[in-house]
Structures are given as C-alpha cells and as structure tokens.
Amino acid sequence: MTLIIDAMNRKLMRDLWNIKGQMLAIVMVMACGIATFIMSFGVIDSLKLSRDIYYDRYQFADVFAQLKRAPRAIRQQVMDIPGVSAVEMRVVFGVTIQVEGMTEPASGKLISLPDGRKPLLNNLYLRSGRMLRPDEDGAILSSEAFANAHGFALGDRVSMIINGHKRALKIVGIVLSPEYVYSLGPGAIFPDDKRFGIFWMSQRVLEAAVDMDGAFNDISVRMDRGANVEDIKQDLDIILKPYGGLIAYARNEQMSNWFVQNEMNQLRVMGLFAPMIFLGVAAFLINVVMTRQVATQREQIGMLKAVGYSNRELALHYLKMVLLVVVLGSILGVGAGIWLGAGMTNMYTQFFHFPILKFSFSPEVMIFAVLFCTLSAIAGTLIAIRQAAKLPPAEAMRPETPTHFHRTFLERTGLEQFFSHLSRIVIRHVERRPFRTLFSTLGVGLSMSILVFAFFMEDSIDFLLKVQFDMAQREDINLSFVTPRAITALEEIRLMPGVMKVEPVRSVAAFLKSGHYAKRSSITGLRPAPDLHRILTKKLRAAPIPAQGLALSSKLAEILHVKKGDMLTVEVLEERRPVLHIRVAEIVEEFIGLSAFMDMDQLNRHLNEGTVITGAAVMVDPLWNGPLYQKIKNIPAIIGMTILEKSRQIFRDVMGENLMKMVTMNIIFASLISFGVIYNTARIALSERGRELATLRVLGLTKGEVAYILFGEMTVIILLAIPVGLFIGYMMVLGMARSLDTELFRIPVVIETSTYGMSVIIVVVSSILSFYLVWRQVDNIDLVSAQKGVE
Numbered sequence: 001m002t003l004i005i006d007a008m009n010r011k012l013m014r015d016l017w018n019i020k021g022q023m024l025a026i027v028m029v030m031a032c033g034i035a036t037f038i039m040s041f042g043v044i045d046s047l048k049l050s051r052d053i054y055y056d057r058y059q060f061a062d063v064f065a066q067l068k069r070a071p072r073a074i075r076q077q078v079m080d081i082p083g084v085s086a087v088e089m090r091v092v093f094g095v096t097i098q099v100e101g102m103t104e105p106a107s108g109k110l111i112s113l114p115d116g117r118k119p120l121l122n123n124l125y126l127r128s129g130r131m132l133r134p135d136e137d138g139a140i141l142s143s144e145a146f147a148n149a150h151g152f153a154l155g156d157r158v159s160m161i162i163n164g165h166k167r168a169l170k171i172v173g174i175v176l177s178p179e180y181v182y183s184l185g186p187g188a189i190f191p192d193d194k195r196f197g198i199f200w201m202s203q204r205v206l207e208a209a210v211d212m213d214g215a216f217n218d219i220s221v222r223m224d225r226g227a228n229v230e231d232i233k234q235d236l237d238i239i240l241k242p243y244g245g246l247i248a249y250a251r252n253e254q255m256s257n258w259f260v261q262n263e264m265n266q267l268r269v270m271g272l273f274a275p276m277i278f279l280g281v282a283a284f285l286i287n288v289v290m291t292r293q294v295a296t297q298r299e300q301i302g303m304l305k306a307v308g309y310s311n312r313e314l315a316l317h318y319l320k321m322v323l324l325v326v327v328l329g330s331i332l333g334v335g336a337g338i339w340l341g342a343g344m345t346n347m348y349t350q351f352f353h354f355p356i357l358k359f360s361f362s363p364e365v366m367i368f369a370v371l372f373c374t375l376s377a378i379a380g381t382l383i384a385i386r387q388a389a390k391l392p393p394a395e396a397m398r399p400e401t402p403t404h405f406h407r408t409f410l411e412r413t414g415l416e417q418f419f420s421h422l423s424r425i426v427i428r429h430v431e432r433r434p435f436r437t438l439f440s441t442l443g444v445g446l447s448m449s450i451l452v453f454a455f456f457m458e459d460s461i462d463f464l465l466k467v468q469f470d471m472a473q474r475e476d477i478n479l480s481f482v483t484p485r486a487i488t489a490l491e492e493i494r495l496m497p498g499v500m501k502v503e504p505v506r507s508v509a510a511f512l513k514s515g516h517y518a519k520r521s522s523i524t525g526l527r528p529a530p531d532l533h534r535i536l537t538k539k540l541r542a543a544p545i546p547a548q549g550l551a552l553s554s555k556l557a558e559i560l561h562v563k564k565g566d567m568l569t570v571e572v573l574e575e576r577r578p579v580l581h582i583r584v585a586e587i588v589e590e591f592i593g594l595s596a597f598m599d600m601d602q603l604n605r606h607l608n609e610g611t612v613i614t615g616a617a618v619m620v621d622p623l624w625n626g627p628l629y630q631k632i633k634n635i636p637a638i639i640g641m642t643i644l645e646k647s648r649q650i651f652r653d654v655m656g657e658n659l660m661k662m663v664t665m666n667i668i669f670a671s672l673i674s675f676g677v678i679y680n681t682a683r684i685a686l687s688e689r690g691r692e693l694a695t696l697r698v699l700g701l702t703k704g705e706v707a708y709i710l711f712g713e714m715t716v717i718i719l720l721a722i723p724v725g726l727f728i729g730y731m732m733v734l735g736m737a738r739s740l741d742t743e744l745f746r747i748p749v750v751i752e753t754s755t756y757g758m759s760v761i762i763v764v765v766s767s768i769l770s771f772y773l774v775w776r777q778v779d780n781i782d783l784v785s786a787q788k789g790v791e
Contacts, residue, residue, distance in 0.1 A: 008309075008317050015297075016321060019289065021773065022683050025676035026285045027329045030373055032669045033278030034333025035340055037369040040271025042341035042361030043348070044264050050354040051181070051260055058123040060178040061088070061220035062251050063232055068244025069215050078219070081235045083227025088114075088121040089216035091206050094482070094639045097197065098159040098166075099150055103626055105633040106195045107185060107640045108146070110162065111218075112203040121220045122179050124200065125355045129154045129173035137205050141173040145183055145353055146197030158199075163210045164636035175200065181352050182259040185640070190650050191351060195643075246573045247511050247520050260352060262742060269739050274669075277450065279373055281443050281673050282329075283380030285680050286322060288436065290381045292684045294318070305392075315385045322381045323374070330370045337369070340665070422705060426712035436681075440717045443677035444763065445725035447670040451759035452729025453736065454666035456751050460737075461652070463750040464591050467540060469648045472590065475503070475532040475617035479632070480640035484612040489637075493616055496631050498624020503532045505615040506600045508607070509573040514560040521556060523570070525600030532617040535588045535597050549585030551597040555746060557587050559594070572607065580606050592745045667762060674763045679770040682714050686774060711771050718767055725763070726756055 016023060054060070078087045090112045097106040113119060115134040124131070127144050142152060152158070157168045177198065185196030207213045219240070223232060233248040240248070251257055294301070301314060338359070345359035430437050479493070484506075493502050506525030511518060526533060526545050534542045535551055545551065550568060552560070562568060562584050570580040588597070604611060620628055632638055686693070693706050733749055740747045 022680045028672045029282045029676045030329030031332035033275040034369045035336035037275040038337025039340040040267045041365045045361045050357045058178045059121045061121040062223040063221040065248035066246045067240045070243035085224045086120045086222040088220045090218045091212045092218040093210045096161040104629045108197040112206045113200045124175040127174045139172045140169045141175045141200040142171045143198040145193040147174050149193040182256040279376040283376040286380035326377045440681045441720045444721035447674035448725025448763050449729035450670040453732045455755040456733045459750050459752045460747050476620045477618045478642040480615045482639045487611040497627040498621040501619040503617045504613040507614045511571040513569040514562045517560045521594050523596045525603035545599050546585035549583040551586040553590040553595045556594040671766045674766040678767050682774040
C-alpha cells in the first residue's frame with residue numbers, strides 16, 4: 001500500500017511539474033480572491049472591534065439632541081423617561097480659531113466638561129497630558145487630530161474668539177472622543193483637521209464665557225438594554241421643544257458613527273463581490289485544465305486500473321492535485337491579504353481616530369476564505385474527477401473516439417470563401433467548442449470589467465467635483481454668521497479687501513414630512529437668480545429659484561417619496577418652530593448632501609422675519625486672500641468660513657490617495673485574471689493540437705503560420721471579450737453607483753472613453769505576454785516527438 005501511495009505521489013508531482021505554468025496562473029487567481037476577502041473582512045473586523053471596545057469603555061451615548069438653551073433643572077424630567085439610564089448635559093459653542101502662521105481662519109467647537117467628576121457619557125481618552133482640574137480657567141483639552149495637524153504640544157496656546165472675545169488658551173491635554181472618530185466641520189464631507197478642531201473646557205468656565213450659567217444646549221442619553229429608541233426620542237423632543245430643541249437622533253444617525261458604519265458596509269460589498277469573480281474564474285480554469293489532463297492521460301488511467309488501482313485512488317490522485325493548488329493559493333492569498341489589510345487599516349488611521357486601530361481578523365475569516373476557495377476548486381474539478389473514475393480500463397486504453405463535427409456556420413452560409421484557409425481553421429476550431437469559447441470569453445471579459453470598474457471611480461470623482469465646484473457652488477468662500485443678521489451685513493462684506501461679488505444666504509434647520517416619511521435637513525434661501533451658489537436641473541443646467549415653493553434635491557425627494565407638485569409639511573427647528581405647508585415646485589440635481597432651496601424673501605416671510613441672512617457666498621480676487629482672511633479672523637460675528645478650493649483639494653487628496661491604491665490593486669488583479677485565462681487557454685490549445693501543429697509543420701507550414709492558427713483562436717476570444725467586458729464593466733459601475741447612493745453623496749455614472757481604451761490596452765498587453773510565453777514552447781516543438789503517442 002505504501003508503494004502504491006509513493007508511486008501515485010511521484011506521478012502527482014511529475015504531472016504538476018508538466019503543467020506548472022498553468023497551475024501557477026490558477027494559484028495567482030485564487031490568491032487574488034482570498035487576499036481580497038481577507039483584506040476587506042479583516043479591515044471590517046479591525047474597525048468593528050476598535051469601535052465596539054471604544055464605544056463601550058468610554059460610554060458613547062445612544063441618543064443625542066441639540067437645543068437653544070434650557071435649565072439644568074429639567075434633568076430629572078429626562079431621567080424619568082422610560083428606558084433612560086444616564087443623562088449628560090453640556091454646553092457646545094462654535095468658535096473661530098486663530099493659528100499663528102496660518103493665513104486663513106480655522107473654526108472649532110468648545111465642549112464643556114463637568115467639574116470634579118468624569119462625564120457620565122462620551123468620556124475622553126487621554127493620549128497625553130492631563131485632564132482639566134475643577135474650575136480651571138485658561139486651559140483646554142485639544143483633539144489629537146487638530147493638535148497633530150498644527151504640531152501643537154502640551155503647554156502651547158491657541159487663540160480663539162469665544163462669544164466675541166479673544167482668548168489665548170493653554171493646551172493641557174490631548175484627547176480622543178468616541179463622538180468624533182470622524183470629525184467634520186460645518187458643511188464638510190471630508191475631515192479637515194487643519195481648519196477644524198474639537199476642544200474641551202471646564203463647564204463653569206465655558207458657561208460664564210458664553211452666558212449659559214446653569215443652562216445647557218446639548219444633551220446625550222444612554223438607554224437601558226431593550227429600550228425603544230423611537231419612544232425615547234419622541235419623549236425627549238416633547239421635553240426640549242419649549243427650549244428650542246432640534247429633533248433628537250439615535251446613535252446610528254450620529255454623523256461620526258454613520259461614516260464608520262457606512263465605510264464598513266462598502267467594504268462588506270467589495271469583500272463579497274470581488275472574491276466571487278476571482279474564485280469563479282479559478283474554478284473555470286481548474287475545470288478546463290483538469291478535464292484536459294484526464295483526456296491526455298486516458299491510456300495511463302486505463303493501465304493503472306488494469307494493474308489494480310481503484311476508482312477511488314484515481315479520483316483521489318486528481319483531487320490531491322487540485323488541493324495542492326488550493327494550498328499554495330491559500331498561503332499566498334492569506335499572506336497578501338494580511339499585508340494589504342494592514343496597509344488599508346493604516347490608511348484608515350488618517351480619517352478614523354480611535355485610541356488603537358490595528359489590523360486583525362478572526363480565524364473564521366481565514367477559514368471561510370480558504371473553505372470557499374476549496375469548494376470552488378473542487379466544484380471546478382468534479383467533472384474531470386468523475387470522468388477519470390468512471391472510465392473503463394478497456395475503453396481508456398483505446399484512442400479517444402474522434403469527435404463528430406457538423407458543418408460550421410461559415411460553411412453553411414458560404415462565407416468561408418472570404419477567409420484564408422488558416423483563418424477557416426481558426427474559426428472552425430472556435431465554433432466547434434462553444435462552451436470553452438464562451439467561458440474563456442467570459443473570463444477575459446471579467447478581467448476587463450474589473451479594469452473599467454477601477455478606472456470609473458476617477459472619472460466619476462472628476463465629474464462630481466466639476467459639477468459641485470464649477471457649476472453649482474461657484475463662489476470662492478462661504479461665510480456663516482453666529483446669529484442671523486440684517487441684509488445690510490452684505491455691504492460690510494462688499495467693502496472687505498478683494499471682494500468682487502457677494503450674494504446672501506439664509507439657512508434654517510427644518511424637519512420635512514410627507515405622510516409617514518420624514519427627514520431632518522435644512523432649507524437654504526437664495527436670491528431668485530443666483531450667480532454664485534446655484535441650483536441645477538437634471539440636465540445640469542442652472543435654474544432659477546422657484547418664486548413659490550421648494551426645490552428639493554433628487555435624493556431628498558426620493559427619501560420623502562415626493563414629486564413635483566406634492567405638498568410637504570415643514571417644521572422649522574428655530575425660534576418659535578412654526579409648522580408650514582409648502583408645495584414642491586422643482587426637483588434639482590445634487591451629488592453631495594440633502595438640500596432644499598427656496599426664495600430667500602419667501603422663506604423670511606414664512607418665518608415672519610425681516611430680510612435677514614445667516615451667511616454669504618463670496619467671490620474674491622485671489623491676490624487679496626491674505627488681507628481678506630486676516631480681516632475675517634477679527635470679526636466675531638463670523639463663526640465659520642469655508643474655502644471652496646480647499647474643500648475641493650481635500651476631497652481630491654483624500655479620494656485620490658485611496659483611489660490610486662484601489663486602482664493599482666485592481667489593475668494587478670485584473671491583469672492576473674486575463675493572463676491566467678489566456679495563458680491557460682493557449683497552453684491547453686497547444687497540448688491538444690501539438691501533434692496537429694507538428695504535422696502541419698512537417699507538411700510545410702512555417703512557424704508563423706502555425707502560430708497564426710494557435711493564437712488566432714485566442715485573438716478571436718479576446719475580440720469577443722472586449723464588448724462583453726465593457727458591458728459587464730458598465731453594469732458593475734451601475735451596481736457600485738447604486739450601492740454608494742447615500743444621503744451624504746452620490747457617485748454619478750460617468751465613464752470616459754479613455755477608461756474603456758485603457759482597459760482594453762491592459763488586457764491586450766497581458767494577452768501579448770501570454771502569447772509570448774506559449775510561443776517559446778511552440779518555437780521549440782520537436783516535430784518527431786510531438787507526433788508520437790503518449791508513452
């Protein structure tokens with residue numbers, strides 16, 4: 001028995017060596033699938049583990065609400081809500097930050113910390129320094145991201161304008177907060193740690209600085225296990241409504257947590273989708289290779305059965321061949337997945353600020369990846385194993401019965417006269433093996449579709465930026481005021497250095513309802529025909545602000561299930577909180593955020609206010625940026641300034657870095673797939689037709705003509721794969737665009753011609769490399785040996 005096993009193992013190693021090139025290509029495709037799975041789900045595990053531990057240990061709240069001002073005496077009312085276990089009341093105030101050496105102003109939030117005790121909720125992780133002492137004046141804690149962006153150290157001072165007064169505050173501690181894992185400034189969709197920071201100050205000191213003694217304007221609540229979050233939100237809204245309360249929201253709607261969860265959801269889609277493609281292609285390649293292996297070893301199989309080898313032993317022999325390939329692919333894939341996952345996790349540390357974020361994955365991830373790969377490989381080789389096991393010895397030792405072919409389509413239609421005799425051989429061979437041609441075409445097409453998918457993201461982001469910053473928001477800076485101001489404030493802005501044009505903006509927080517659909521958003525009031533901050537139609541043309549009614553972004557209209565002409569109930573979340581009934585006058589296109597627009601004068605009339613504004617869109621002469629920014633820094637009434645070019649650059653830098661990493665990885669993986677499919681198909685064609693090609697050489701055909709016959713088949717497959725791959729790529733793009741159709745931003749489906757061209761070029765280059773490797777073997781065919789039967 002031992003001798004039998006040793007003999008079969010020697011045969012196994014000999015067979016693997018003979019087809020090492022084909023098996024290596026399959027190993028690489030398998031490794032790509034496993035690496036993508038482990039990378040994606042490993043990063044998900046790392047983010048989830050860091051998030052859950054952080055939230056649990058530092059008491060991240062379950063429900064949040066902001067309001068204008070309320071006495072701390074209502075604390076017991078909130079505690080009496082069924083299901084509430086802890087309440088933390090705070091003062092949160094926006095500030096303007098003046099950083100030495102930085103031209104433009106920065107903004108931030110000051111958050112109160114209770115004196116003499118730790119917060120009950122949203123505790124801080126101390127990275128360095130110390131926590132605040134009770135009633136400590138002139139001292140703050142700084143978020144780590146802001147401190148690192150400016151190189152601040154313990155003991156450094158930060159100048160802030162707080163409630164109209166400039167103060168220099170000393171940093172005594174650098175901290176992290178579970179509330180600001182992903183920290184966004186007003187109106188931003190990507191973190192800008194240089195221009196937006198979070199700070200914490202003693203409760204009594206901050207209350208005195210902003211005239212909030214004994215009051216609060218921000219509240220966080222922790223629920224009992226099993227409590228109903230919707231009931232708690234509703235009861236909290238009722239209590240806070242007399243105090244200018246905004247609509248309460250749960251943890252899953254909290255901005256920072258939403259970003260983290262959304263990123264994990266996208267990784268989960270990628271981690272399932274890509275490996276299915278890779279492992280499906282690997283299963284197809286294994287099926288082709290093993291089927292051909294069994295066909296070329298018919299006589300060997302017959303002789304082995306004749307001398308006593310059982311069907312089980314022969315089936316196990318071919319199964320071991322496949323499992324050895326799986327082992328090699330798994331080792332490479334797990335190693336590559338860990339390396340890629342560690343790199344991606346390190347990339348996330350730039351955006352997600354956890355105390356610790358290191359790449360880790362559960363054993364279940366690795367086991368599932370390897371198991372999935374093994375099952376795919378076995379599924380791909382089952383037909384070949386079944387053929388080897390069922391082949392009777394007597395039949396196996398006879399030459400294979402010639403296949404019965406019918407006349408081809410070209411022959412039936414008479415079109416063969418338009419092709420050379422070599423081209424007819426190629427076309428005949430392709431047509432008479434339809435399933436192999438189909439799956440080979442699909443394999444190459446899938447590699448091309450992955451390339452289209454990878455390059456599409458760059459096309460889409462470029463288009464999104466063009467629409468957002470060149471067509472919709474054409475201003476240079478956006479100013480926000482601490483409180484609404486009279487329209488005469490525009491004259492003050494016009495007189496600032498470098499200002500070329502200014503338009504008013506009136507924004508108001510609102511709760512929009514349509515039947516049982518509702519969404520908290522804001523309404524932006526603009527002039528009837530704005531030139532800087534514009535709204536766009538579905539065809540991306542500038543449109544006037546409706547004289548009556550609301551213009552909703554298409555995503556907001558979709559969430560509210562409304563169309564043009566429908567009525568909306570609008571609950572204004574400011575001052576007297578009037579409830580309005582306004583008709584939807586227009587549906588507009590917007591790729592970032594959820595917006596509602598309205599004529600500014602009409603909005604002010606609905607609010608029974610005079611002509612007031614909350615901000616301004618400003619076009620400036622870039623030569624005067626320095627003096628203008630310095631002027632704005634010293635105006636306490638301006639709480640925030642967004643520089644559109646900086647926002648655009650941050651968007652591009654963040655997306656560009658991630659994009660290039662993903663594009664590079666996809667190019668490598670797609671090239672491996674196309675190489676694996678084409679190389680394997682060419683090698684199999686060579687092994688099948690080696691005797692035929694040698695005979696043709698003996699009959700007088702040149703090496704070039706023999707190569708034309710062999711590679712002509714692959715060229716036809718590549719030509720067929722191009723439209724298939726481009727179509728599948730387009731469908732993948734549609735699927736990805738739909739999966740990224742979130743409330744934050746939408747990815748437009750834009751694919752440039754250059755993207756299609758580059759995808760085709762990469763596949764063609766990969767094909768040429770495959771042809772070269774196979775041609776080296778064709779060039780060395782021994783015409784005598786090739787015409788002999790298998791010994």
